[in-house]
Amino acid sequence: MAAGSSSTSRGSLPKFLENLSGAGKAIGVLTSGGDAQGMNAAVRAVVRMGIYTGAKVYFIYEGYQGMVDGGANIVEADWESVSSILQVGGTIIGSARCKAFRSREGRLKAALNLVQLGITNVCVIGGDGSLTGANIFREEWSGLLEELAQNGKISEEAMKKHGYLNVVGMVGSIDNDFCGTDMTIGTDSALHRIIEVIDAIMTTAQSHQRTFVLEVMGRHCGYLALVSALACGADWVFLPESPPEEGWEENMCIKLSENRARKKRLNIIIVSEGAIDTQNKPITSEKIKELVVSQLGYDTRVTILGHVQRGGTPSAFDRILASRMGVEAVIALLEATPEIPACVVSLNGNHAVRLPLMECVQMTQDVQKAMDEGRFKDAVKLRGRSFEGNLRTYKRLAIKLPDDQITKTNCNVAVINVGAPAAGMNAAVRSAVRVGIAEGHKMFAIYDGFDGFAKGHIKEIGWTDVGGWTGQGGSILGTKRTLPGKYLEQIAEQIRVHNINALLIIGGFETCDRIKQSASGTKRRVFIIETMGGYCGYLANMGGLAAGADAAYIFEEPFDIRDLQSNVEHLTEKMKTTIQRGLVLRNESCSENYTTDFIYQLYSEEGKGVFDCRKNVLGHMQQGGAPSPFDRNFGTKISARAMEWITAKLKESQGKGKKFVTDDSICLLGMRKRNLLFQPVTELKEETDFEHRIPKEQWWLKLRPLMKILAKYKASYDVSDSGQLEPVRQRGTQGEEPADI
Secondary structure (H helix, E strand, O other): OOOOOOHHHOOOOOHHHOOOOOOOOEEEEEEOOOOOOOHHHHHHHHHHHHHHOOOEEEEEOOHHHHHHHOHHHEEEOOHHHHOOOOOOOOOOOOOOOOOHHHOHHHHHHHHHHHHHOOOOEEEEEEOHHHHHHHHHHHHHHHHHHHHHHHOOOOOHHHHHHOOOOEEEEEEEOOOOOOOOOOOOEOHHHHHHHHHHHHHHHHHHHHHHOOEEEEEEOOOOOOHHHHHHHHHHOOOEEEOOOOOOOOOHHHHHHHHHHHHHHOOOOOEEEEEEOOOEOOOOOEOOHHHHHHHHHHHHOOOEEEEEOHHHHOOOOOOHHHHHHHHHHHHHHHHHHHHOOOOOOOEEEEEEOOEEEEEEHHHHHHHHHHHHHHHHOOOHHHHHHHHOHHHHHHHHHHHHHHOOOOHHHOOOOOOEEEEEEEOOOOOOHHHHHHHHHHHHHHOOOEEEEEOOHHHHHHHOOEEEOOOHHHOOOOOOOOOOOOOEOOOOHHHHHHHHHHHHHOOOOEEEEEEOOOOOOOOOOOOOOOOOEEEEEEEOOOOOOHHHHHHHHHHOOOEEEOOOOOOOHHHHHHHHHHHHHHOOOOOOEEEEEEEOOOOOOOOHHHHHHHHHHHOOOOOEEEEEEOHHHHOOOOOOHHHHHHHHHHHHHHHHHHHHHHHHHHHHOOOOOOOOOOEEEEEEOOEEEEEEHHHHHHHEEOOOOEEOOOHHHHHHHHHHHHHOOOOOEEEOOOOOEEEOOOOOOOOOOOOOO
16 A cells, blocks of 8 residues: 555545556557666556556567567566566566568568457557657558458457557667657666766876776767766767867867866866767777877876666666656557557656657657768757757866956856755856856855855855866865854855855755665565655655655655555555565655654564564765766756856846846746746745745655555556446455545
């Protein structure tokens, strides 16, 4: 029984499932092409969501090859089939290249194998080639069935009953090379692998004053190289979409030597494996090494990351992304009609959306065509606003113009960290300082928060002072939770003394970015984990979704003793299956009385003889460690955008002779619906619960049903004779109320 819902909502079904039923339907799921971390999470979501709606779900092993070969390659899956795969890299159902499926004869065999099992809904997880093959199969389906009927392989009745094929795709590709989605499954995990290697290499490079050339995957797309370069502050990056200008060899060597002259002990150059020059000739990592050695004489090493980028445990982001996409894929299949074209499930902002599959494939192919024809600006634009913005930000932060070429504004801008430390703060400070200097401002660092501000711990900070800050955890400037209230007079005096015209505050309500705990591999044991977050249950909820938790108790969704009892009963039943472990997360402030100790003792007592319990309060480890690639890049981009806004406000103030402090001159910058938006702080009063320090509306609460559906061993809703989902009664409720989802 999943936790966290109020007793008044028992038995309620999520709106998106009210009229959805998979009764009598069969879904096949396959993975094709190169493997990507998170594919297993997608498979798990398809299987469990399909079973939840009453459909039969089949594994199709070894991709299209298994579909063509049939037999033991197509096997019905059950709930336990996908247990303990959420955190596993690769794909448990295998992937293989299949020449046979490219021929009509091969697709005819595949169609026969599917029809014999009644499978007319297929979910394909792969790249654009895999998805294109699925669309061809769908378009030929009726003709294939007619041919099978004419040859006596299937009956006329079967041909009519299974007359059309529904196809939904999910993109599994570490390169993020598919147009139409913000992120593909596996990209974030690959970035984690790359950044881990870069962080390790930077220490040895500094020790020996070396130059490292790192080659990352991306034969046709430079996303991994570009974002990695942003995340580590690389000296130079080579991409297939944006080749360096003529004379790049000399310009790069000048840049490297200038950095060394500023006492930088290492150089990092990142190369996408598909990097080319403006003549479409390859730029290889070995060529770059030879250039650096011959021109500068630097000790230079090449590291080719290769398939390590595909391996390892998927990140929390990829687990959540794949789970959301898998659920949406099943809904799309069950809602599909012959008139609706095959779709691909994509990520748009924070939403899983469906887009016409072939339109996205065509856009993806248009990028390659633009590169082949030398239209590189078009190629960058076709990659989307995010790619374009990343490239613009990298160029701005990586290359400093000579001082005599920067127009001075005579404005002083200060940067301060406030509140609890959060990963990415240092990347944000670095970005602010460098963009501010590029805009012509004099930049100041304020140390130790508002406390330090009041005491005058203020120092001018330069371009090279923030070198290497992106990968550092915590706050190099120092941060405290002290509020400015009691220091207002002293702070005002410091603003006057240092003639500060603008202040960038990086911080806010307590925040942290990740949870690391797994109960996998432990038999008959339930882990109860307390996460941070104050009154905000984001970490507990999203951690639960990423880890496949059985329950996540949060402040935003009240719960009572009946919910706790139901969860114990659910875990007791679960231990009778092959899934003999449990994971329960508790937001630190979810309940004043149902403490972590109380829940631990309750579970321990009620689980006697069936399972034992362990508890873990994660505490400040959640705030420690190196920032993730996402945090580094988000901190970098959001801070750069903030400095651009401050510059515009300063120009406006100087040009019109206005006082700087106006209603819209104190704003919060945040990500909303894919865009970085500024909102006056005065407007935020209506949207904020100041008592609990959380927004009044939390977007992620919409994902609560997904965690509950995917975590339960048995669906809380059964399919009735009429084909509708109806609530079933749970053992222990004594027939009084239907079970919660």
